Amino acid sequence: MVPRYSRPAMTAIWSPETRFGIWFEIEAHATQALAELGVVPESATKALWDWWATKPQIDVAAIDAIEAVTKHDVIAFLTWVAENVGDEARFMHQGMTSSDVLDTCLAVQLARAADILLDDLDQLLEVLKRRAYEHKLTPTIGRSHGIHAEPVTFGLKLAEAYAEFKRNRERLVFARADIATCAISGAVGTFANIDPRVEAHVADKLGLAVEPVSTQVIPRDRHAMFFATLGVIASSIERLAVEIRHLQRTEVLEAEEYFSPGQKGSSAMPHKRNPVLTENLTGLARMVRSATIPAMENVALWHERDISHSSVERYIGPDATITLDFALARLTGVVDKLLVYPARMQKNLDRMGGLVHSQRVLLALTQAGVSREDSYRLVQRNAMKVWESDGELSLLELLKADDEVTAALSAQEIEEKFDLDYHFKQVDTIFERVFAD
Numbered sequence: 001m002v003p004r005y006s007r008p009a010m011t012a013i014w015s016p017e018t019r020f021g022i023w024f025e026i027e028a029h030a031t032q033a034l035a036e037l038g039v040v041p042e043s044a045t046k047a048l049w050d051w052w053a054t055k056p057q058i059d060v061a062a063i064d065a066i067e068a069v070t071k072h073d074v075i076a077f078l079t080w081v082a083e084n085v086g087d088e089a090r091f092m093h094q095g096m097t098s099s100d101v102l103d104t105c106l107a108v109q110l111a112r113a114a115d116i117l118l119d120d121l122d123q124l125l126e127v128l129k130r131r132a133y134e135h136k137l138t139p140t141i142g143r144s145h146g147i148h149a150e151p152v153t154f155g156l157k158l159a160e161a162y163a164e165f166k167r168n169r170e171r172l173v174f175a176r177a178d179i180a181t182c183a184i185s186g187a188v189g190t191f192a193n194i195d196p197r198v199e200a201h202v203a204d205k206l207g208l209a210v211e212p213v214s215t216q217v218i219p220r221d222r223h224a225m226f227f228a229t230l231g232v233i234a235s236s237i238e239r240l241a242v243e244i245r246h247l248q249r250t251e252v253l254e255a256e257e258y259f260s261p262g263q264k265g266s267s268a269m270p271h272k273r274n275p276v277l278t279e280n281l282t283g284l285a286r287m288v289r290s291a292t293i294p295a296m297e298n299v300a301l302w303h304e305r306d307i308s309h310s311s312v313e314r315y316i317g318p319d320a321t322i323t324l325d326f327a328l329a330r331l332t333g334v335v336d337k338l339l340v341y342p343a344r345m346q347k348n349l350d351r352m353g354g355l356v357h358s359q360r361v362l363l364a365l366t367q368a369g370v371s372r373e374d375s376y377r378l379v380q381r382n383a384m385k386v387w388e389s390d391g392e393l394s395l396l397e398l399l400k401a402d403d404e405v406t407a408a409l410s411a412q413e414i415e416e417k418f419d420l421d422y423h424f425k426q427v428d429t430i431f432e433r434v435f436a437d
Contacts, residue, residue: 001318005284010325013112014318016060022105023077024052026202027092030100030184033201034194040091047088048081056084074098095194099305100184103218106313107180108206110226113321114176117233120328121169125162127336129435132158136427139420140254140345141356146246150356151349151423154255154340159434161240166434168233175229179222182206183214188304216305220298223313227295230320234288237327241278241285244334248275254345258337277334284327291316349420353386354395360417361399361409368408378405 001011012018032045059080067076075098082089093101136155141148182203186194196210203210211218248256257277259265265272294316298309349356358379365375382398382405399405399414406414 001322005326006322007325007329010113010116010322011318013109013116014322016063017058019105019109020058020060020063020077022108023074023101024048024081025206026101026104026184027078027081027096028052029202029205030096030194030198031092031094033198034091034094036201037195037197039195040094041088044088044091047085048092051085072098074101095186095192095198096184097187097216099217100186102310103214104182104184104202104206104208106223106317107182107208107218109317110223110321111176111180111207113317113325114172114179114226116325117230117321117328118169118172118176120325120332121165121172121233124328124332124335125165125169127332128158128162128165131335131338132156132162132431132435135340135342136431137424138340138342138345139349139424140342141349148348148352148356150359151420153424153427154342154345156427156430157243158335159431161236163434164236164239165233168229168236171229171232175226177209179226180208181211181218181222182208183211183218185211185214185216188216189214215301215303217301217309220295220301220309223309224292224296224299227291227316227320230324231289231292234285234324234327237331238282238285240331241281241334244278244338245275245282248273248278252344252348253341254348255338255340257334258339277330281327281331281334284323284330288320288324288327291320351391353389353391353393354418355383355386355391357418358383358395360422361395361405361414364413364417365405365408370408374404378402 001014028045028048031040031048034040035042035045063073063076063080066079067073070076070079078089078093081092132155134155135158136153138154139151140154140157142150142152182199183189184194184199184202185191185196191199200210202208244255244257246252247254256273257275259273264270265274265276294312298312301309362372362375362379365378366372370378379399382395382402385398386393386395396414396418400411
């Protein structure tokens with residue numbers, strides 16, 4: 001976790017105080033269920049909850065000091081609680097194993113992290129929708145392979161991003177449900193020393209589902225799916241960030257990041273306005289994606305349990321969620337304040353002498369009875385003249401002067417094929433599909 005790329009609410013989920021607090025709730029709820037089953041006395045439950053009601057300060061340093069001796073984090077925590085609660089604390093952890101606490105806690109943390117990320121996505125979607133409608137019919141050039149293709153609208157670019165992040169939200173909702181499971185099944189997951197009703201009770205209290213079958217750990221395919229979903233969201237962030245970076249290039253300059261008063265772009269060149277936020281998002285996306293492979297490699301554990309996954313998750317749990325939270329918030333800010341230049345978009349559209357209308361002429365020639373091969377040849381030979389003149393020549397005028405073309409199409413028919421608005425006749429349909437709900 002890097003403080004520069006962290007926000008308080010998400011960071012708090014991964015603090016030692018939060019982790020130990022969740023551990024206590026797991027242990028106390030389990031003890032309460034055991035008391036209701038008559039396995040431990042009610043006084044044990046009362047002692048635990050009465051102490052917790054005093055809102056004790058969790059002494060992380062004291063727990064760490066105990067762990068330095070025991071070399072076991074859960075035992076260190078239980079020892080510290082016992083020192084504070086007293087004799088009744090001996091009834092904690094009856095029939096449980098460390099993974100019951102660790103894995104259930106991680107499920108709570110990841111579910112809470114997902115809730116923050118879902119809220120982040122909602123804010124991003126709201127901004128994307130607003131800006132998409134703002135530029136619904138703002139003409140701009142579509143590019144394939146980085147080369148001018150045919151006209152689109154800037155609103156369509158943003159609508160594409162909206163649809164993508166909407167899919168990502170749906171993926172994260174599923175991933176959250178998949179990861180939010182509770183396992184209180186004891187050593188090797190057989191419930192030999194603890195009743196399954198304890199697991200159900202803890203799961204209910206913590207808002208989790210019951211893990212249908214655990215070994216001594218919750219199956220790590222769930223975690224792999226969760227972090228893979230975060231990786232996909234990160235890739236979508238990068239896709240939009242890269243689009244903005246390209247649009248901000250001096251030769252294009254159709255849109256750019258907001259440049260605040262007093263902001264500096266370069267220590268050497270005072271004129272610079274660099275896409276630093278979207279470049280940063282590209283880097284952050286790489287870091288989030290870096291968690292996906294270790295998460296998948298964690299799936300293959302030895303037999304009923306080993307801890308090769310543990311060190312990995314201590315890294316990727318906080319780092320991936322904290323970084324993605326920051327990245328989503330940053331992207332929302334970029335889109336919200338994005339400077340859009342319709343006049344430059346129009347200038348770029350016009351730059352290549354009407355080449356963007358070549359397909360309409362090609363289709364018109366075929367419909368007029370010319371073979372597709374000849375139609376392509378006629379349009380391409382004129383288009384290449386425009387290309388080689390760097391847009392100084394006009395495709396429209398060249399076509400109107402081409403005897404083979406005018407033998408099939410009148411001048412008026414050719415001119416009709418250079419109508420920019422023709423390309424936007426289905427924009428309403430696309431917007432209805434994207435924003436229907």
